[in-house]
Amino acid sequence: MVTPLKKHTIVKKHTATFKRHQSDRYKTVKESWRKPKGIDNRVRRRFKGQIAMPKIGYGNNKLTRHLMPSGFKKFVVSNIAELNLLLMHNRTFAAEIAHNVSSRNRIAIVERAQQLNVKVTNANARVRTEA
Numbered sequence: 001m002v003t004p005l006k007k008h009t010i011v012k013k014h015t016a017t018f019k020r021h022q023s024d025r026y027k028t029v030k031e032s033w034r035k036p037k038g039i040d041n042r043v044r045r046r047f048k049g050q051i052a053m054p055k056i057g058y059g060n061n062k063l064t065r066h067l068m069p070s071g072f073k074k075f076v077v078s079n080i081a082e083l084n085l086l087l088m089h090n091r092t093f094a095a096e097i098a099h100n101v102s103s104r105n106r107i108a109i110v111e112r113a114q115q116l117n118v119k120v121t122n123a124n125a126r127v128r129t130e131a
Contacts, residue, residue, distance in 0.1 A: 002090055004091060005091040005092055007071045008064050013057075013059070017033075020032060021036050036053075075094065076097075079101075079105065083118065086118045095119070097110075097125065
């Protein structure tokens, strides 16, 4: 079993999504964030009780950014050649087989990952054994 190089505690400063001002009020205003630009806008002027705007301070720690709870970073793999890139980085990155890879190629990728001692996050996906 491969273990990550260092296990850092992951702290997410802001987990809720930033919703667009008045997206709950009008059907035509979608929830995806847009910065308010109006001269009288309460959110832009940061009045008390209004929704928060995204700021640089909400950014996560550079050491733990893009880390999965297992301590690895995700690397999407489509074939064995891409998996071989993780030979020297098997303690930092974990392979994830892309969704459009056939089950025959998945089996080959998982076998090669065991030889290289690389963790595969979705190793059991689309693998059926004959009964």
